[in-house]
Amino acid sequence: MKKYLGLFITILIVSCNQQKEDKELIGKITSNKNFKEVKNRALDVVKTGFNAGDGYGEVWIRDYNTFIELSAEVFDSKELEENLLVFFRLQGKDGNIIDGFIPKEKAIETEEGYKFICNDLEPNYCGHKNTVETDHETSLIQAVYKYIKKTGHHNFLNTQVGNLTVAKRMEKAMEFLMSHRWSDKFGLIYGATTADWGDVQHSHPWGVYITEDTHYCVDIYDNAMLLIALDNMMELVPETQLKWGTIRKNIAKNTMNVLWDEKNQKFIPHVYLEKSPYPDDFNENEIYYHGGTAIAIEAGLLTKKQIKVSLDKMIANVKASGAGSIGLTMYPPYPDWAFENKGMYPYGYQNGGDWTWFGGRMIQELIENGFEKEAYEQLLPMTDRVVKNDGFFEWYTVKNKPEGSGTFRGSAGVLYKAITMLEEWVESQK
Known part of the structure; x- marks a missing residue:
């Protein structure tokens, strides 16, 4: 009897302490003036x-996917739909989705610039496709999902684009990945060698197009994005579950079997279809990918214990590098010889730059998985620097200096959502 009484008392004490901590956290969230300022x-x-x-003329699908919900707060739904439809109208015959689109009159090709894609279905815009990345198709499906969940306009799926509905074109986009970006060897989709979620390959001065020097590999970001997109598509279009449910299950299994390093509790940066482009004495697996890990959590690949270990590693990386937030792309960064693009120097741009665009998504996943206190603590540096620097900057240097566009809508979108999720948690505690 004494044994059970002691256990009951212990549980009671833990519960009381948790209630006290929750109350303190609620007070901090509700009194944080920067949160209200950042949302406005x-x-x-x-x-x-x-x-x-x-700094950009295009509408990019990988960006639009992260602020379409915020756009729904201020724009008529038809405008949001029109942007989505442009991507579907410019879809390739093989099902591929463009990276971004721009007004036709501004689609001027240069020898070193993008090659534009136009067709009769889309009279006003032309698109282009960064072929080294494999997230355009998955980003579009996720954006459609978010739009429908936000607005309730489920009938958008029945909109006719050419001779196919939006729903059919979504599935065709998934079929493109299975036909043109599929590795039978690993049972995963592949792309070029980039830095985590980045869209700049290592073997070209610009690096946005596949070339004869491209080294193909599978990575966590692309495959986690695919898992999320498949979940979204099967929820929106239930009849696709019969075909894609098993495919989704196998991709999830293969992702962990191929890319998860159980010993080091991290994802392997790249597993190459053939040979690594890097010298044998370079241990690429020392690099920890923050962004891809956050997306893997969103895809449901990690347990709660693994999520906590991942967060602890990110915090340790921030401390070791001196960066401002867990938006740090990776740690350590690739050496200066690893990428031909001069902007990809150590801690530059996607090679160890600090991106709220992905850090904010990690905050969302912490909240989603019950780490509200940790989410609040790791969100503060991101919201504080928005106010301090008077803008939503694209990325920050390791010394927390803002770089790139000062109105980066992806950063605004993920921060707005993260703060809203914390506020919703506060409401749920009442």
């Missing part, structure tokens, strides 16, 4: 358009 600023930024930020 995010709304103001997204009101001004759909391109990625003031």
Whole structure:
């Protein structure tokens, strides 16, 4: 009897302590003035358009996917639908989805620039495709899912684009990945060698197009994005579950079998279809990918214990590097010789730059998985620097200096959602 009484008392004490901690956290969240300021600023930024930020002319699907929900707060749904439809109208015959689109009159080709894609279905815009990345198809399906969940406009799936509905074109996009980006060897989709979620390959001065020097590999980001997209598609279009349910299950299994390093409790950066482009004395697996890990959590690949270990590693990486937040792309970064693109120097751009665009998504996943206290603590550096630097900057240096577009809508979108999720948690505690 004494044994059970002691256990009951212990549980009671733990419960009381948790209630006290929750109460303190609720107070911090509700009194944080920067949270309200950042949300207001995010709304103001997204009101001004759909391109990625003031440094870009295009509407990019990988960006639009992360702020379409915020756009729904300030734009008529038909405008949001029109952007989605442009991507579907410019879809390739093989099912591929463009990276971004721009007004036709601005689609001027240069010898070193993008090659534009136009067709009769889309009279106003032309697109282009960064072929080294494998997330355009999955980003579009996720964006459609978020739009429908936000607006309730499920009938959008029946919209006719050419001779196919949106729903059919979504499935065709998935079939493109299975036909043109599928590795039978690993049972996963592949892409070029990039830095985590980045869209710049290692073997070209610009690095956005597949070339004869491209080294193909499988990675966690692309495959986690595919898992999320398949979940979204099967929920929106239940009849696709029969075909894609088993495929999804196998991809999830293969992802962990091939890419998860159980000993080091991390994802292997790249597993190459053939040979690594890097010298034998370079241990690429020392690099920890923050962004891909966050997306893997969103895809449901990691347990709660693994999520906590992942967060602890990210925090340790921030401390070791001196970076400002867990938006740190990776740690350590690739050496300066690893990428031909001069912007991909150590801690530059996608090679160890600090991106709220992905850090904010890690915050969302912490909240989703019951780590509200940790989410609050790791969110503070991101919201504080928005106010301090008067903008949603594209990325930050390891010394926390803002770089790139100051109106990066992807950053605004993920921060707005993260703060809203914390506020919803507060409401759930009442």
